[in-house]
Amino acid sequence: MNVKVDFDESKVARSFNNGYSKARKWLKNEVAKDTNVFTSMLSGDLRESVLPSIGNANDYLVWSVIYAAYQYYGSWADGTHVIQRHSQPGTDILYFEKAKAIHKEKWIRVAKKLAGGRL
Numbered sequence: 001m002n003v004k005v006d007f008d009e010s011k012v013a014r015s016f017n018n019g020y021s022k023a024r025k026w027l028k029n030e031v032a033k034d035t036n037v038f039t040s041m042l043s044g045d046l047r048e049s050v051l052p053s054i055g056n057a058n059d060y061l062v063w064s065v066i067y068a069a070y071q072y073y074g075s076w077a078d079g080t081h082v083i084q085r086h087s088q089p090g091t092d093i094l095y096f097e098k099a100k101a102i103h104k105e106k107w108i109r110v111a112k113k114l115a116g117g118r119l
Contacts (some may be wrong), residue, residue, distance in 0.1 A: 023115035027107055028054045031096075032061055034103045038095035039063070040071055041088055072096075 032054055036047045049064040063072070074093035075082040083093060092098055100107075 019114060019116040023111040024059065025054075026114055027111045028061055030103070030107060030110070031099070034107075035061075035096050035099040038090065038092055038098045040091045046071060 032050045036050065039046050041047055045065050046063060046068060049068065050061050053060070053062040053064070070076060070081070071083070072093060072095065
């Protein structure tokens with residue numbers, strides 16, 4: 001018995017890429033939104049610095065102000081200048097880890113659904 005299968009690779013690739021693109025865009029936006037709640041905010045520059053990386057094609061987010069690493073890790077790279085406390089309630093160091101602990105399951109579930117169950 002012979003079977004002939006016609007397979008349009010470009011159509012399947014487009015479908016996969018569209019789903020992946022939607023999932024990535026949603027996920028980056030949601031991670032930034034959920035994480036920014038925990039970032040310190042004096043002027044808003046740290047929170048706003050992530051916005052350009054939401055719309056790019058990379059798979060990562062960047063909080064790009066010069067002091068972002070200091071705020072994230074809670075001290076300078078050499079261990080000095082330790083942040084004793086943040087001025088706003090609910091903000092903390094390691095803000096992505098805090099957001100991930102709360103929202104990871106939602107991020108995975110929705111991104112998977114948007115990608116057509118393919119993640």
